[in-house]
Amino acid sequence: MxxxxxxxxxxxxxxxxxxxxxxxxxxxxxxxxxxxxxxxxxxxxxxxxxxxxxxxxxxxxxxxxxxxxxxxxxxxxxxxxxxxxxxxxxxxxxxxxxxxxxxxxxxxxxxxxxxxxxxxxxxxxxxxxxxxxxxxxxxxxxxxxxxxxxxxxxxxxxxxxxxxxxxxxxxxxxxxxxxxxxxxxxxxxxxxxxxxxxxxxRRRLRRPQLDLQIRAGNHQHWPLFAKHHYLDPRLNPAARAFVATLDQQPVAICAVLNHFRKDAFRVTRLVTLPSFQGMGIGGALLDGVAAHLVEEEEAQLVSISGSHPAVIHHCNASPKWEFHNLKKTGRRASGFFREHPDWKVSLGRAVASFHYRS
The missing domain is CATH 3.40.50.300 (P-loop containing nucleotide triphosphate hydrolases)
Incomplete structure (x- = not known):
């Protein structure tokens, strides 16, 4: 001293x-x-x-x-x-x-x-x-x-x-x-x-607990998060949205799409508002949505692909997600994205894919 x-x-x-x-x-x-x-x-x-x-x-x-x-x-x-x-x-x-x-x-x-x-x-x-x-x-x-x-x-x-x-x-x-x-x-x-x-x-105080709630959302929630997504500010019309709230205020959103078959889903959007980033809220929402789809809706597969370092770090560090593959140059447009060439795809950038462990 x-x-x-x-x-x-x-x-x-x-x-x-x-x-x-x-x-x-x-x-x-x-x-x-x-x-x-x-x-x-x-x-x-x-x-x-x-x-x-x-x-x-x-x-x-x-x-x-x-x-x-x-x-x-x-x-x-x-x-x-x-x-x-x-x-x-x-x-x-x-x-x-x-x-x-x-x-x-x-x-x-x-x-x-x-x-x-x-x-x-x-x-x-x-x-x-x-x-x-x-x-x-x-x-x-x-x-x-x-x-x-x-x-x-x-x-x-x-x-x-x-x-x-x-x-x-x-x-x-x-x-x-x-x-x-x-x-x-x-x-x-x-x-x-x-x-x-x-x-x-000399002491380390105990951090307050965040009471994070996850509920079904809709496309009306998306405009609040759109400008903070690092790719396309639009949301696929067929996507389902889930919203995380703190004190009844939306702080993060996760959107999923059916992935080629009825019982498979892929995460297409995951966004946390800037004021609430860094606390793991996005990762908690991702895990919560994946668990709901597997346990409540009997999904056989839930996957996420992305290049954002925070998403990749969360999935790599979590026992709930398993690394699937890495596409160093991304993926070409198919399906909806082939019909709508103005929507961004991952072609040209490295993308890591993970599957949720049920």
Missing amino acids: SVVESVVSCRVADSFRVQMVSGMFDVSLDEKLTDRFAIELPLDDDWQVGLIVGRSGSGKSSIAAKAFGSQVYRGFRWPKRKAIVDAFPEPLETREIVRLLISVGLSSPPAWCKPHHVLSTGEQFRADLAMSLSSSDSLVAFDEYTSVVDRRTAQIGSAALRKSIDAGHIDKQFVAVTCHRDIARWLQPDWVADMESGRLT
């Missing part, structure tokens, strides 16, 4: 008015314009995630600067005309950038190809988070963490970050510096430095 102390002061610009104020209120300006902050931090201990929290003016940013110096991330000047994937450091390979973006819950390829300033506030926060983690430093302290996003986005984003750190996708120590206490249970820090009480606590 180390006690970190920071002294912040500013020089007095002496003037007649300043002297008048000092005399009117009997204020010793030399004393009042100096702030001292001190708190114990576990700088030399073994940990993954830390949290420095306190109201504005409590000294959290000053302590972070004193403790972590240049490792404090205070924002990035994103180029206005470049896609966010092009703004990352040159030495990073595209696959590494994509992995970083997915690990913080920014899993939408269309968003990766847009400039930072056109993204939603929640997407901008996650892009900033990914940029901070692209540093070569072994530790990153993120100042003003979640200060500009709504609280639900802040909570889900914090849970997604912790999930990726626990899974080993992010190999860094991370310190959140924030005035918001509501993210603590979602980020699950290994230690919390409370600037208002001046106390350091």
Whole structure:
């Protein structure tokens, strides 16, 4: 343990008015314009995630600067005309950038190809988070963490970050510096430095459970998700939709089509809204729909084919899905897609296929 102390002061610009104020209120300006902050931090201990929290003016940013110096991330000047994937450091390979973006819950390829300033506030926060983690430093302290996003986005984003750190996708120590206490249970820090009480606590809070509900949907739900799908924004007229909801609000959709025969289905669309990405909601919906089709509708086969890294990772890691094949150049159009050549198919890109284990 180390006690970190920071002294912040500013020089007095002496003037007649300043002297008048000092005399009117009997204020010793030399004393009042100096702030001292001190708190114990576990700088030399073994940990993954830390949290420095306190109201504005409590000294959290000053302590972070004193403790972590240049490792404090205070924002990035994103180029206005470049896609966010092009703004990352040159030495990073595209696959590494994509992995970083997915690990913080920014899993939408269309968003990766847009400039930072056109993204939603929640997407901008996650892009900033990914940029901070692209540093070569072994530790990153993120100042003003979640200060500009709504609280639900802040909570889900914090849970997604912790999930990726626990899974080993992010190999860094991370310190959140924030005035918001509501993210603590979602980020699950290994230690919390409370600037208002001046106390350091070592514990990992239990993350709240998400009450995810899955129900039958319809094509009227699709417009909410269409622009976030990485291929075609349209939904096949013959597709059946299932919707995942949190607090009775739709957050993800899964659509299936009969696959050549009556008792076989293939997943044709799987989309999670950006604010809820990174928590495994899409994977939970996929598993739930597949289980329903097999157990309740006696499907003999449920399959999914795709090239999105998050889908492939989920199916590879899950005992419920079995790898079937890999088509390195995709598949040519057939059936409906041959009759509608304006609809996108997988030709020209690698596609992995998986079958659900019944």
